[in-house]
Each structure stands twice: as C-alpha cells, then as structure tokens.
Amino acid sequence: MCGFLGMLTAGGDADTYVDAVTRALPCMRHRGPDEAGTWHDTDVIFGFNRLSIVDLEHSHQPLVWGPAEQPERYALIFNGEIYNYVELREELSAAGHTFRTQGDSETIVVGYHHWGEAVVEHLRGMFAFAIWDTEEKLLFVGRDQFGIKPLFYATTSAGTVFSSEKKSILEMAPELGLGLELDRRAIEHYVDLQYVPEPESLHAGIRRLESGCTATLRAGGEVVAERYFKPGFEVAPVPKGAEQDLFDRIARALEDSVEKHMRADVTVGSFLSGGIDSTAIATLAKRHNPNLLTFTTGFEREGYSEVDVAAESAAAIGVEHIVKVVSPEEYAGAIPKIMWYLDDPVADPSLVPLYFVAQEARKHVKVVLSGEGADELFGGYTIYKEPLSLAPFERFPTPLRRGLGRLSRVLPDGMKGKSLLERGSMTMEERYYGNARSFNFEQLQRVLPWAKEEWDHKEVTAPIYAQSTHMDPVARMQHLDLFTWMRGDILVKADKINMANSLELRVPFLDKEVFAVAQTIPHDLKIAGGTTKYALRKAMEQIVPPHVLHRKKLGFPVPMRHWLAGDELFGWAQDTINDSQTDDIFHRPAVLEMLKEHRDGVSDHSRRLWTVLAFMVWHGIFVENRIDPQIEEKDYPVNL
Incomplete structure (x- = not known):
C-alpha cells in the first residue's frame, strides 16, 4: 500500500521533469511515510512513497527487475497488495524465473515478463501499477477488477503523467502546461450522484483509468483503456435441495479470502460496525490472529446505538474492541482536511467518522480489514x-x-x-x-x-x-x-480516508474468487425470507454470532439530518454557503432557502445540502485557495 507518481515524457527529456516529480511527491506522503524514492531514464520518471507491509527490509520501489540477460529491463511502481503472491512466486519460479525479494510487488513485474498483459488476470488483490519496458519503450498500466486502488492521469504536449492521487498531478501543472479548468458536466454528475463517476474528475484535463482496465502507451501517445474484467452475474437456478452446497461454497470462498488478506509482516486489525458484513470478516480474521483488535466509531447523540451494537458483537466473538466517539465540533473541523485528501468531493457523511476511526486504528495497527463490497456482491441493499x-x-x-x-x-x-x-x-x-x-x-x-x-x-x-x-x-x-456507487463512493472513501492516516484497508469480500461464487447466486437466494443477502446469511450461520445474522445494515450512520437543522452544524453550513465563491456554479439563494426549509422542517434536504456543502469546501481549497486544510505533510522533505 503506497502512493506513486510517474511520467512518460513525449520527447525523451525526462531529466527536465525530475525536479517537478520530486517536488510533487511529498503531497501524498501520507500514503507512504516509511520511505520515498525516484528512478528515471531518458523517457520515464517514477516517484514512490512506501508504506511497508510485506518484506519490510526489501521490496523497495521503484523496483527494477529483469531476466538474467537483461537484469534492469523493467521498472515498476505499484500501489496495493497481491494476496496470492506466494502461489504466484511458486508458479513463476517453477517456470524458471528468479526473484530477488520476498515481497508481492516483484510478482507483478515477473508475471508481466512471463504472461505479458494477461498478468492482470492472474493477480488476486487490489492494485494500480505502471511497468516501463526499457527495451520496447512501452508503458503498461493496470488497475484491479473492482477499482479498490486509484489511478489518475493527464496528457499534455509534455507527456503523460499518472498518479495515485490527483493533487500530485495538480502540483506539476505548471511544468506540464496543464490547464486547471473545471469540467462542468462532471460537476452536474457529482451534484446528482454525490460522487464523480469514472473516468471523470472535476478537472477537465485529468482523468482516471477505470476499474478493471489496462492501457499500453508509448511516448507521445494517448491513454486508451482496454477492459479485462467483465462481470457476468451468470446465474443458473439452484436445484431444490442443493442450496446448502451453494452456501458452503460461499463460506469456503470467504474463509480463503480472509486467510489470504491476513498475509502481512505487520499487525492486522479489523473494523467492526456490528452488522453481518464486518462481523463475518472479524470472526474469520480472529482465527488467524487470536489477539485481533477491532475498531468502531459513534457520535455524541442519544438514539444512535451503533457503538453498543458493535461492542456486543465484539464480546460475542471474543476480540478486544476500541471505540472512537466523534463530537459535532470534531466533525465540522475535519471536513476541510478530508476534502483535501479526497482529491474530488464525495458527498457521503460517513467519510468523517471513518477518518476518525482510521486515525484511532493507526495508533495500534498498520492494516485493517473491512466489509465493503458485500452488499453489491450478495444483494444487500x-x-x-x-x-x-x-x-x-x-x-x-x-x-x-x-x-x-x-x-x-x-x-x-x-x-x-x-x-x-x-x-x-x-x-x-x-x-x-x-444508491446515490x-x-x-x-x-x-x-x-x-x-x-x-x-x-x-x-x-x-x-x-x-x-x-x-x-x-x-x-x-x-x-x-x-x-460500476457506479461502489467504485465512485464506497471504494474512494475506503482508499483515500484510510490512506490519509497511513492505514492500509483490505476488503476480503472484493476478491475475485469470492465474486466467482457470488455472481452465480440466483435472485431468489439474494432477496428471500423477508431479508437481503439471504445466501450470505445462510453461509455465515455457523460462523457469526446468531444475534448478528438478521441485523439490518449498520455501517457508521451519521445524524446529519439532526445536526444540519440544529446548533451542531446549521451555523457552519450557513457560513460555508455565504463564504463560498461558487456563484458561477450554484444559485446561492436557492441553497440558502433549502437550508432554511431543512431547519424549519419543511423538507429533509440533508442529503442534498451535504452534496453542495462538500463541493463548496472542496472548491474553497482547490480552486479559490481560500480554505487552508492544514495538512502538515505539504512541507515534508522527501529523503531521496
């Protein structure tokens, strides 16, 4: 889990841009505070911030590898984790390839040498990477099937720059000759959907490689994505009496996924909200770490009992449980910082409690597991x-x-x-x-x-x-x-907010082997018995505590409706609207009227108001340069 920044120059003048990459790299130091480094040749510059999780003493990046006759043919930068790297090493070693580290990164580049672009079909994990072939003068980039790890890029006459975070590309805008105009259509999409859908970003000149895609490019070329992951949901009826076999296959796939996701040379914990998704993950994780720590968050408001629910589940599965309670003052104070970390706004109020629980978890562990993806794969909404x-x-x-x-x-x-x-x-x-x-x-x-x-x-x-x-x-x-809500909201906040705290989040439900089973579940075993995720609940009957099996979806609910109408956030919201310099985008009187209607109980506008407010804070940071998110890492020196 790390952050990278790279550039394929158009004119073979990489030396010209090394200083720009070096200057832009620290703005995502949070993604990799353990070490930083750069590598370049005449065409390409790679920069990297590392969060050391596997093979701590080695597996440094940028990673240079090649076969015996060309030992420095390839250079790699990679963000994520490959959970089947042990099995891939064995397979590739048996095919005659040699490894120089004990980490997962090397399996990608060795696999690319062996399988070519088809390497992505062999990877079981979360990833975004770039491989430069110095002999073929070819850049190959790829992103995981579900879009767990991000990849932004921009192309100008200077070349193509690509990064784990958009802000590092923005830092290089002067050298790249990159315009910073906003994409009006992307703004419409954001306001309507609460997130910016892939492949867009709010800056017209910066785009994202979509989930499940790769691209190959040469100097001066364009990024043309090619989709390798095409989910099918190829469902066949389950014969009467054979349902239990399906439930058993789900349980085995999830058990295997959690076991693979526990691979690390650092301590792994787990988020726990108390619902079936996170409880199933934590219960299975405890089999591999008897001293598992779990984490949850809640609010200072009567009537929100998710903290007690999570504590009940923690006690039932026998894990040590740590709680972070967030006040409205903390909530409002963290919003500018969170919008800076996001790159583009996501109008999901649960981002803020997630930030605080991740901050708390990072005091104890370097990796956490979570239950994202269960609803999309198993029919949970x-x-x-x-x-x-x-x-x-x-x-x-x-x-x-x-x-x-x-x-x-x-x-x-x-x-x-x-x-x-x-x-x-x-x-x-x-x-x-x-859902958005x-x-x-x-x-x-x-x-x-x-x-x-x-x-x-x-x-x-x-x-x-x-x-x-x-x-x-x-x-x-x-x-x-x-392709919308999950990769636009769920996985953006999973990546950006946890990495803001230098915490790696792993999502065992979003595993290609789990998906291979989940996509075969017929609809009458997803929505059945008056509940959702029926097949998953049946699969977990012998794993999670009984009181969790039919509990409704929990997550980290936020009392936003109450706070925006009351003393907690009404004043903050009003000031944010009045101070924002977005009159060319939003009709300010209409937004203020919505806020008044919400306060007076005329209509619940909390979701719509939060969408506008999040954008206004983002705009104040990235466009107006009026709001200081107070990110200390902007001034960090990078030890290159």
Whole structure:
C-alpha cells in the first residue's frame, strides 16, 4: 500500500521533469511515510512513497527487475497488495524465473515478463501499477477488477503523467502546461450522484483509468483503456435441495479470502460496525490472529446505538474492541482536511467518522480489514427488493404506465401511493441509477440553473445497463452499482480516508474468487425470507454470532439530518454557503432557502445540502485557495 507518481515524457527529456516529480511527491506522503524514492531514464520518471507491509527490509520501489540477460529491463511502481503472491512466486519460479525479494510487488513485474498483459488476470488483490519496458519503450498500466486502488492521469504536449492521487498531478501543472479548468458536466454528475463517476474528475484535463482496465502507451501517445474484467452475474437456478452446497461454497470462498488478506509482516486489525458484513470478516480474521483488535466509531447523540451494537458483537466473538466517539465540533473541523485528501468531493457523511476511526486504528495497527463490497456482491441493499414490489407494473402496456406517471405528478407530495405510481411508471433504466441519487432534475435546476435540459442520469448509466440486458432485474441493479456507487463512493472513501492516516484497508469480500461464487447466486437466494443477502446469511450461520445474522445494515450512520437543522452544524453550513465563491456554479439563494426549509422542517434536504456543502469546501481549497486544510505533510522533505 503506497502512493506513486510517474511520467512518460513525449520527447525523451525526462531529466527536465525530475525536479517537478520530486517536488510533487511529498503531497501524498501520507500514503507512504516509511520511505520515498525516484528512478528515471531518458523517457520515464517514477516517484514512490512506501508504506511497508510485506518484506519490510526489501521490496523497495521503484523496483527494477529483469531476466538474467537483461537484469534492469523493467521498472515498476505499484500501489496495493497481491494476496496470492506466494502461489504466484511458486508458479513463476517453477517456470524458471528468479526473484530477488520476498515481497508481492516483484510478482507483478515477473508475471508481466512471463504472461505479458494477461498478468492482470492472474493477480488476486487490489492494485494500480505502471511497468516501463526499457527495451520496447512501452508503458503498461493496470488497475484491479473492482477499482479498490486509484489511478489518475493527464496528457499534455509534455507527456503523460499518472498518479495515485490527483493533487500530485495538480502540483506539476505548471511544468506540464496543464490547464486547471473545471469540467462542468462532471460537476452536474457529482451534484446528482454525490460522487464523480469514472473516468471523470472535476478537472477537465485529468482523468482516471477505470476499474478493471489496462492501457499500453508509448511516448507521445494517448491513454486508451482496454477492459479485462467483465462481470457476468451468470446465474443458473439452484436445484431444490442443493442450496446448502451453494452456501458452503460461499463460506469456503470467504474463509480463503480472509486467510489470504491476513498475509502481512505487520499487525492486522479489523473494523467492526456490528452488522453481518464486518462481523463475518472479524470472526474469520480472529482465527488467524487470536489477539485481533477491532475498531468502531459513534457520535455524541442519544438514539444512535451503533457503538453498543458493535461492542456486543465484539464480546460475542471474543476480540478486544476500541471505540472512537466523534463530537459535532470534531466533525465540522475535519471536513476541510478530508476534502483535501479526497482529491474530488464525495458527498457521503460517513467519510468523517471513518477518518476518525482510521486515525484511532493507526495508533495500534498498520492494516485493517473491512466489509465493503458485500452488499453489491450478495444483494444487500433494500432497494434491490424493488423489482419484486414493482413486478405488477411490468404487465401493464407502456401507455398505461406513462399515464400512471402523469397521475403521480399531480398528486400531493407525501400522499400514500404517489411514489409507487411514479416509480412503477418508469423502466428500471429510467428509475434506478444507483444508491446515490441526490437530486431529481427539477431540484438540480434549482441549485444549478445552468444545468442542461437534456441532462439525465442515463448519460452515466446507459452504457452500463447495455451490458446487462441478459441479467435478471436484481443482478442488473448489482451490476450497475459495481460500476457506479461502489467504485465512485464506497471504494474512494475506503482508499483515500484510510490512506490519509497511513492505514492500509483490505476488503476480503472484493476478491475475485469470492465474486466467482457470488455472481452465480440466483435472485431468489439474494432477496428471500423477508431479508437481503439471504445466501450470505445462510453461509455465515455457523460462523457469526446468531444475534448478528438478521441485523439490518449498520455501517457508521451519521445524524446529519439532526445536526444540519440544529446548533451542531446549521451555523457552519450557513457560513460555508455565504463564504463560498461558487456563484458561477450554484444559485446561492436557492441553497440558502433549502437550508432554511431543512431547519424549519419543511423538507429533509440533508442529503442534498451535504452534496453542495462538500463541493463548496472542496472548491474553497482547490480552486479559490481560500480554505487552508492544514495538512502538515505539504512541507515534508522527501529523503531521496
């Protein structure tokens, strides 16, 4: 787990840009505080910050490797962990290749020499990497299947620069001749979806390599992504009486994944919210570390008992449990710093408690496990039940459904049945664009008066839906969330917020072998018995404590609705709106009116307000240079 910055120059003048890379590298020192280094030849500069997890004394990066006849042919920079590196080393050694370290990084470059671009299909882990072939003058970059690890890039006449964090590219903007204009369409996407969808970023000149993709480029060329991971959800009915075999396969796959994810030369802990996902991971992890530490967070407000729930689960599985309670003052004070670490805003209030629990965990461990991905793979969101409730509408002729939609629009807000008619009148592609829906179009135009009439979510979702026409409705929703909500929100906060604290987060559910089983679960074993994740719950019956099996999703809930209406955050929100220099983006009076309506109980605007507020803080840091996030590491010297 680390951070890298690299550049493939267009004119073979790498010496010209070494100082720029060196200057930009410290701004992501948090990703790798243990050591830093650079490497370059005439075409490429690689910079690296290392967080040492495996093979602590060796496996330094940038890593240079080659076969005996060309011992320095390849250079590698890599962020992440390869959990099957032991097995890959054995396989590649048997094929005649030699290794010079005991770490996982080397398996990528040796594997590339052996398998070529197909190496990504052999890797079981989370990764973003770049390999420079000095003989072929070829750069190969790749990213893991689900998008756990990030990879930003920008191309100008100077060359292509790529990095684990966008801010390091922004630092190099003067040398690159990179414009810093904002992408107005990406802003619309963010405000509507609460995150910036891949491959966009809020800066027009900087993009992201998408999850499950690779790219090969030469000097002066463009980055053209090629997808290698194409999730299928190829479901076949489970014969009656054979369900238990499926449940057993799920349990074995998850047990194996957790065992692989525990591989480290440092102490591994686990986050624990008390729900089935994190409890299953912690329970399995304890088998490999009897002294496992678990961590959770909560708030100073009556009625939020997730701390007690997590403590109950910790006691049941017999682990030492550490709690961080966050006050509203701490919450508001941390927001600028968190927005700086994110690179682009993510309007998820749980980012802040995650920051504090990660900060606490880093005092005790260097790696934590977590339960991200279980909902997307196993059907955990309540909204996945919707195709069942709306099934009767599917039998209606299209004109009748459209008529019901028109009727719903004239019914008073809050009237029973209004929402059902509205959603039943639409196709799945029209009504569902992931868990992050924030504004409808009318609300969007209220705060973004320049938003174009033709904008709708299908600009983002239509290409994804086009890949899933053969799937059942629940699988289509899961497939969409894999490429939108999960990689745009869930995994961004998992990476950026934990790495802000130099803490490596590992996600055993998002393992390709676990997915290989999960994608075969039929919908009637995902949504069954009045619950979600039915098959996972059945698989965990002999593993997690009984009181956890049917507990609803917990996570780290935030009392945002209450705080924005009360003394805790109302004043902060009002000041943020009034001070923001975003009048060319947001209609300030409309945002202030939304805040007043929220305070007065006219409507719950907490989700929409938080989306705007997060952007305003981000804009104040990265565009206005008005807000100081107080990041001490900006001034760190790098020991090169």
